[in-house]
Amino acid sequence: MNIGLIIHSQTGNTLKVAEHLKTQLTGMGHEVDLVHLLPDKPAIPGKLSDPVLLPSLQKYDGIVFGSHVEGLSLAPAMRRAMDAMPPLTGKKVACLVTQYFRQPWLGGSRSVKQMSDLCTKKRGIVKATATVQWKAEDRDARIEKAVADLSRCFA
Numbered sequence: 001m002n003i004g005l006i007i008h009s010q011t012g013n014t015l016k017v018a019e020h021l022k023t024q025l026t027g028m029g030h031e032v033d034l035v036h037l038l039p040d041k042p043a044i045p046g047k048l049s050d051p052v053l054l055p056s057l058q059k060y061d062g063i064v065f066g067s068h069v070e071g072l073s074l075a076p077a078m079r080r081a082m083d084a085m086p087p088l089t090g091k092k093v094a095c096l097v098t099q100y101f102r103q104p105w106l107g108g109s110r111s112v113k114q115m116s117d118l119c120t121k122k123r124g125i126v127k128a129t130a131t132v133q134w135k136a137e138d139r140d141a142r143i144e145k146a147v148a149d150l151s152r153c154f155a
């Protein structure tokens with residue numbers, strides 16, 4: 001399967017999870033592009049992210065969208081970009097979110113639901129979602145579980 005990992009990551013956390021996911025999916029025999037969406041200006045730590053543009057998603061049979069949480073919600077830059085993307089009809093989709101706090105209710109759960117709802121609105125078939133809490137003591141285990149949950153849906 002041709003899979004695109006479309007990742008909005010300001011400080012590298014979501015990107016790091018996506019890199020593990022790429023390794024896993026490649027090992028399963030998939031063709032994988034990891035696309036790091038960068039704003040046209042460098043990110044200022046602690047500030048809201050600047051707008052990003054999604055690449056064409058046409059060539060992918062499967063897509064994983066990844067983003068961080070900003071202010072208890074999906075990063076507005078990613079929300080706007082996904083809201084403006086063309087239909088995902090027939091594509092298998094998975095959603096990944098990273099947040100700082102240990103508690104999923106401090107933005108992680110809400111953000112991944114927003115992301116999943118955006119994919120459904122665009123007629124994508126949402127197969128899996130995952131959130132990783134960066135401050136959790138067992139962060140590495142959470143990353144491993146997220147990679148397992150997200151990759152399984154493309155088996």
Ligand SMILES: Cc1cc2nc3c(=O)[nH]c(=O)nc-3n(C[C@H](O)[C@H](O)[C@H](O)COP(=O)(O)O)c2cc1C
Binds near residue numbers: 010067
């Ligand atoms: C402006 C701003 C707001 C944030 N708001 C939250 C929040 O509400 N809840 C949370 O858990 N983390 C919050 N974070 C932390 C990031 O979501 C977290 O560090 C994430 O892993 C960063 O991912 P990245 O390195 O891929 O950008 C916020 C970060 C920024 C810059």
